[in-house]
Amino acid sequence: MARKKRSFLIVPLIIAVCSLVGGVYGPRVEVAAAASEDEIKASLKTFTRIYNAVEQNFADPLDPGKTVYKGAIPGMLRTLDPHSNFFDPRDFQLLREDQKGHYFGVGMTVAPRNHKTIVIAPFTGSPAYKAGIRPGDVIMTVNGKPTDNLNTTEVADLLKGPRGTQVEIVVEREGSREPITFLVTRDEISRKSVQDGFWVRPGVAYIEIDSFNETTSTELEENLRRLGFDSIQALVLDLRDNPGGLLNEGVAVADKFLAKDQVIVSHRGRASAEKPYVARRGNRGYEFPIVVLVNRYSASAAEIVAGALQDHDRGWILGENTFGKGLVQTVYPLLENTGLALTTAKYYTPSGRLIQRDYSNTSFFDYYNHKNLEEKNPLDVKMTDSGRTVYGGGGISPDEKYETPKFNQFQMRLGRYTFFNFTTRYFGENDVKITKTWRPDDALIEKFRQYLHQEKVEFTEAEFTENLDWVRRGLLREMAVSAFGVEDARRIEVETDPIVDVAIDAIPKAKALLENAKRIVAQRTAAP
Numbered sequence: 257m258a259r260k261k262r263s264f265l266i267v268p269l270i271i272a273v274c275s276l277v278g279g280v281y282g283p284r285v286e287v288a289a290a291a292s293e294d295e296i297k298a299s300l301k302t303f304t305r306i307y308n309a310v311e312q313n314f315a316d317p318l319d320p321g322k323t324v325y326k327g328a329i330p331g332m333l334r335t336l337d338p339h340s341n342f343f344d345p346r347d348f349q350l351l352r353e354d355q356k357g358h359y360f361g362v363g364m365t366v367a368p369r370n371h372k373t374i375v376i377a378p379f380t381g382s383p384a385y386k387a388g389i390r391p392g393d394v395i396m397t398v399n400g401k402p403t404d405n406l407n408t409t410e411v412a413d414l415l416k417g418p419r420g421t422q423v424e425i426v427v428e429r430e431g432s433r434e435p436i437t438f439l440v441t442r443d444e445i446s447r448k449s450v451q452d453g454f455w456v457r458p459g460v461a462y463i464e465i466d467s468f469n470e471t472t473s474t475e476l477e478e479n480l481r482r483l484g485f486d487s488i489q490a491l492v493l494d495l496r497d498n499p500g501g502l503l504n505e506g507v508a509v510a511d512k513f514l515a516k517d518q519v520i521v522s523h524r525g526r527a528s529a530e531k532p533y534v535a536r537r538g539n540r541g542y543e544f545p546i547v548v549l550v551n552r553y554s555a556s557a558a559e560i561v562a563g564a565l566q567d568h569d570r571g572w573i574l575g576e577n578t579f580g581k582g583l584v585q586t587v588y589p590l591l592e593n594t595g596l597a598l599t600t601a602k603y604y605t606p607s608g609r610l611i612q613r614d615y616s617n618t619s620f621f622d623y624y625n626h627k628n629l630e631e632k633n634p635l636d637v638k639m640t641d642s643g644r645t646v647y648g649g650g651g652i653s654p655d656e657k658y659e660t661p662k663f664n665q666f667q668m669r670l671g672r673y674t675f676f677n678f679t680t681r682y683f684g685e686n687d688v689k690i691t692k693t694w695r696p697d698d699a700l701i702e703k704f705r706q707y708l709h710q711e712k713v714e715f716t717e718a719e720f721t722e723n724l725d726w727v728r729r730g731l732l733r734e735m736a737v738s739a740f741g742v743e744d745a746r747r748i749e750v751e752t753d754p755i756v757d758v759a760i761d762a763i764p765k766a767k768a769l770l771e772n773a774k775r776i777v778a779q780r781t782a783a784p
Contacts (some may be wrong), residue, residue: 286405293433303328324592338620339583341597346409348595351587353419354447355502357469361416362423364389366408369673371410375427380741382445384425387438389450391738392680393427396435400424417442431684449501450475453482454747457760459489460752465509468501468557473508480512485542490763492756493561494549496575500556501583503603509557510564511535513546513571520564525601545766546571547759548653551779552629555579563605569773573654573758574765577629580651582612607638609648618767642773648666655769656762658755667726670708678707679734690739690746696731704731722734 262515274773275362303439307328311318333340343351355361363382366373375393378384395403406414415423425438439498453463461483465472480488500506503523510520516538524530548571559578567573582604585597604610613631615623633649640646647653681687682703696704704727705720720727729752750756 301656313643332635334620335528337583337599338615338623339581339585339597340599341585341595343539343592348589348593351595351597354467354728355469357449357471358444358446359416359616360442360544361412361445362387362389362420362425362440362442364415366395366411366415368408369425371404373406373408376744377737380743383440383443384438385645385741387426387440387771389425389440390429390680391734392676392684393429393436395425396428397426398423405625419443429684432761438730442592448475450479451746452572452743453479453485456492456751456756459487460492460638460760461488461490462492462494462756462765464750465498465558467498468505468509470502472501473512476512476656487544488544490544490760490766491546492759493546493571495554495558495562496549496551497553498555498558498588499553500558500560500581503557503560506557506560507533510561511537511739512548513539513565514568515539518564518568521560521603521605523601523603528601539643543770545763545770547762547766548573549755549759550575550578550652551660552576552579552626552653555581559611559652560603560605563609566646566652566655567606567640569640569644569769571657572762572769573652575654575658576660577631577653577757578611578651580611580613580626580649599626605638605646605648607640607646609636609646611637612649612711613650640773642769656758656765658758660755664723666715666723669715670730674708674711674713674777675730675734678704679731681707682735683738688735688739690735692740692744694739696728696735697702700731701727714783726752 275395307323310323311320321344325342329342333342362378362384364378365376365386367376368374373395375384375389375391375395377391378389395411395716397403398411401414402585403411404416415424415425419442421442423442425440426435427438428435431783449465449467449469451464451466456462463476463479465476507520514520514535518535520533520535520539522530522532541695544597546565548565550558550562554562554575555578559581562573562578564570566573582602583599584601584603586600588596588598590596602610602612610633613626614633623755629650631650632653634647636648638646638648701724702703708715708720729749731750732752733745736748
């Protein structure tokens with residue numbers, strides 16, 4: 257009876273999804289809409305017959321949620337494009353949390369290691385941080401429930417809860433003979449999409465945008481005001497690994513750097529007329545040079561910002577070709593707390609180029625793991641404000657390429673967790689007190705070398721010497737997280753990141769680009 261009752265809930269959900277797909281596009285052509293409706297009804301009858309046959313005759317009991325949420329609906333969407341997506345109740349909740357930029361819990365990142373859940377790092381200032389939970393702590397129980405057979409998502413769900421409620425967390429810690437119990441009061445955990453900006457050189461500000469949620473443009477404005485608009489002589493804007501997010505927030509971010517009334521982006525789809533977005537407020541005369549850092553994982557709204565700054569010659573783009581996502585999804589809430597992200601339009605940069613990569617003749621796996629960073633559409637050729645040639649069809653191509661060095665064999669054998677595990681043990685066995693100007697000395701390097709031998713990591717002395725600077729940076733990063741927290745560790749990592757030095761050296765290029773564009777546009781406007 258329970259299975260049949262669940263089936264009655266599943267079928268209306270499928271009908272709602274199919275109707276939604278027809279409803280979005282159908283009203284434009286009445287005859288086509290009627291024909292499509294008949295086809296949908298016939299398809300639903302076929303699906304129902306197949307589903308009933310599977311439910312009655314499959315060798316094992318059927319899980320309707322799995323067959324429909326994980327099978328039928330995603331299968332239908334995969335025939336459309338790589339970015340239309342269905343969210344089950346859990347995924348839809350996470351999507352809304354990401355868009356809002358906050359949730360209620362204890363505030364820490366956890367990950368699976370050796371069939372256990374370990375703490376990667378508590379967020380600075382979070383309840384977990386204040387309680388004294390450390391990176392490397394192994395979570396044994398949450399409110400008395402063992403975590404051995406739970407995945408990290410399930411453990412994270414146990415840690416979340418209403419604001420002001422308490423959760424008991426029992427951890428195992430390196431160097432401690434007995435488990436440690438923490439009673440942590442849950443609070444609102446803000447997921448900052450804009451990390452705190454700081455000065456990387458006198459007058460040169462660095463700001464990193466991780467994603468675009470409902471508070472991104474406000475967070476950016478707060479950072480610019482805190483640093484001081486009049487004090488900023490140049491800006492390094494880091495959009496690396498930014499997967500995008502809300503379109504209107506990408507527009508609002510670009511608005512802060514462009515001149516009033518300049519076009520930021522436009523989009524159009526089969527069911528929607530072309531809609532341009534322009535800078536409503538503009539940069540208010542603050543035209544400091546901008547160097548924008550991007551890589552192959554900068555996507556969507558991040559590409560809108562990078563594309564707008566590039567097309568108007570407002571920023572010097574440094575790094576790799578971006579991901580190449582030029583499709584706009586509209587999110588529709590559905591039954592049973594599920595949701596649908598459906599591609600409803602394509603967006604175009606100010607010059608008119610479509611940066612979406614071709615996905616028609618490749619698998620979605622190859623599409624998401626693309627290796628051809630030189631891809632472009634030779635037929636989609638446009639010009640920036642100053643007349644520079646730019647192409648569509650392959651993301652945003654940087655003005656200056658910088659390829660992040662690939663791991664060599666020694667670095668791949670170590671990986672990041674080697675530094676993490678060493679740091680956890682070192683802090684567990686020693687009363688460590690370091691300052692923010694501390695750097696790994698020769699004694700610590702030797703301890704790390706001995707640790708590698710103990711863990712039977714194979715390497716030669718020549719390899720170790722060749723990678724000594726890389727080892728120092730890895731130790732500095734992980735030990736700073738344990739000693740000072742994620743925020744300070746991030747700042748140290750940025751200050752030792754080679755691409756940041758390249759970006760600082762590129763500031764004169766960004767300045768010359770902007771001045772040249774202004775001169776050319778002025779000449780073009782003045783011409784009879």
